[in-house]
Ligand SMILES: Nc1ncnc2c1ncn2[C@@H]1O[C@H](COP(=O)(O)OP(=O)(O)OP(=O)(O)O)[C@@H](O)[C@H]1O
């Protein structure tokens with residue numbers, strides 16, 4: 049569904065990606081692993097259009113998206129949960145979730161989706177009118193994921209959802225990521241430091257490293273689709 | 277990084293020659309304007325220390341000018357103090373006020389600081405308007421012709437005196453700003469956190485910048501009083517403060533040469549436009565925007581690059597690059613902006629080599 | 632006497648608050664401290680006057696024309712001067728608006744002249760007496776409009792999608808983009824709304840003073856102070872700050888000295904800032920590095 053070919057991205061003079069190629073098959077969970085500074089976040093930012101690649105192409109269902117600005121990518125079915133959560137701290141939980149559905153045309157279904165995401169994370173329902181900034185780190189991560197789900201994405205980009213969160217909550221979040229993949233048929237590209245956790249739920253694993261020019265990708269369990 | 281190039285000051289040589297000989301050929305009015313330019317240059321140096329080098333925006337420097345002007349005028353008229361004593365005391369008085377204002381300003385930045393300084397300028401104007409004993413009330417305050425060692429100075433000799441003070445103040449500013457003090461200012465401007473981490477005392481250097489800046493402006497105020505020889509509080513209004521800020525941006529922030537050019541610009545343009553006050557407003561505003569958008573480092577940086585080109589130190593392409601790049605961090609020297617991406621550019625400013 | 636001072640203080644304060652709201656909106660959403668905010672109001676007053684006296688447009692229509700014109704002007708200013716300076720520091724952005732301020736001032740002076748002009752108002756302005764307290768009706772109108780506009784803004788930000796998107800953008804620009812918010816459209820909206828607010832303030836003030844390019848200078852300065860007092864980032868803070876300064880300076884004028892009221896207001900602010908460097912309602916603003 050998503051295909052990156054020789055993507056090069058830089059911040060000013062700093063080259064962060066030196067030609068990354070990878071594929072994300074539909075309905076799969078792909079775990080993207082790598083050391084600090086390897087460029088994992090940059091891969092996600094390049095996909096979601098926050099930064100644009102210097103060279104290379106990104107295709108979503110065969111359609112080039114590497115020049116589409118971030119605010120239009122979400123309408124194409126890609127939702128990005130950024131590293132560090134980035135919830136709207138001054139807005140209430142409910143308002144954050146509404147922002148997640150900002151670009152949607154089918155306004156009538158939003159109410160139902162609100163109930164659906166709060167079923168995944170009941171705590172958010174209890175905190176709905178509380179400012180997001182007052183939530184705990186784990187709750188904020190849940191909110192960030194739920195907010196992205198409100199866009200009804202086909203592809204969900206998750207950047208280190210375990211960052212700074214207690215092991216017990218991490219387990220909860222990861223099992224729900226799994227559920228989302230199965231029940232909603234959402235494809236997931238997951239960036240993680242914690243390889244053990246990530247590979248436990250992923251169908252494919254890919255590694256990113258500064259030294260290599262591409263992400264090395266391997267199939268883990270499923271044999272339905274093969275990438276290199 | 278070349279922080280400073282001496283040959284950039286070559287521009288000043290012909291300027292100086294013109295300044296020295298021009299009064300002999302022209303009217304007293306031109307001489308008056310030349311003196312005014314020098315005074316503005318001193319003010320520009322003062323504001324540049326605070327805003328250009330240290331990154332603290334002041335919209336109230338007319339207040340310091342007023343304090344300097346009235347201190348000196350009062351000392352001369354009431355106590356019969358010699359004019360140069362009045363000038364020094366004016367600088368000190370203004371410097372002390374600057375120090376005091378610098379204390380609450382320590383914790384302020386951005387919009388908060390600009391409001392505090394704006395309020396300071398307005399307050400000085402209003403207080404003077406209401407203290408007839410200082411400002412002479414409705415009638416205003418007349419200041420006698422300056423005299424030095426018993427000789428009353430005519431316009432031309434006064435101009436030479438002002439010029440001499442301006443040169444001394446410029447050289448003083450140059451030497452201070454090139455010392456560790458100046459580097460500390462710049463480090464604070466670029467990142468307060470990083471500077472403090474390097475052991476630069478925020479409190480000491482910020483108040484020092486305020487004090488120095490006020491001292492310069494106070495000296496200029498005294499020179500101004502004896503030049504115009506009539507003071508009214510309304511002359512020290514918010515617009516004057518805005519003019520001051522404008523001139524250093526147009527001339528060039530964090531640059532002594534920029535201060536000189538800014539002073540010349542701010543006196544000459546309104547004079548040339550004369551009655552066309554509105555046009556002068558429009559031109560000044562437009563000049564500000566043009567500099568901000570297209571000429572990083574102001575006119576001085578532009579001229580320096582031009583001179584580099586003429587003397588073959590750089591190529592036309594370099595200039596293009598500089599001109600095309602909209603100004604990022606205000607006050608950053610163009611030379612620095614090349615290394616703007618390097619982490620903690622303050623480190624080499626302080627002479628600490630990164631290993 | 633005190634009641635009278637309070638009412639005129641609140642009326643003046645409403646004008647400060649309206650202008651301060653525009654300042655804060657722009658700052659929150661686009662990181663710009665806008666010196667030209669007052670002059671947007673001045674331009675609006677002149678446009679309305681021109682529509683009324685030269686083109687014989689009815690008052691209400693003239694007001695609408697002025698508000699729309701000013702909103703567009705504000706958007707154009709943003710597009711031509713602020714947007715191109717993408718990564719500029721707060722200081723350069725501030726100085727850029729100073730340039731806009733000068734240009735608007737000069738252009739207004741060139742078109743409409745520097746001699747003062749009276750502004751007609753269809754609203755009755757003779758003083759009314761409530762329980763022996765004599766109150767200028769002009770002041771009451773200002774208060775009423777100030778209140779209505781604050782209420783409209785409140786509803787806009789709380790209950791509309793555009794309002795929500797504006798608040799989200801102010802909180803986190805990158806995250807807002809990821810939600811599909813077109814940030815540059817939000818910026819335009821912000822400047823437009825702020826321009827309209829300034830226009831309302833200018834037109835409300837116009838009947839009480841004479842029109843001149845300088846007419847909003849005092850209001851701008853006080854609005855600034857109000858915004859700072861309110862924490863430069865909080866809309867309720869701007870309103871409270873504006874009203875507070877209006878009342879404080881009127882009371883100071885009554886009991887301390889009429890001439891020194893501005894000084895008094897600013898001494899107060901410096902004291903407040905010395906205690907709370909981010910204003911009364913302020914959250915800590917993260918320095919842009
Ligand atoms: N905004 C930026 N400006 C300049 N350089 C950046 C920026 N963001 C990232 N980089 C650089 O790009 C490289 C890749 O960064 P990236 O954040 O993608 O790494 P990462 O794999 O996500 O690391 P981590 O595991 O620490 O999150 C790093 O060397 C980083 O310093």
Ligand SMILES: [Mg+2]
Nearest residue numbers: 088089090131
């Ligand atoms: Mg990362």
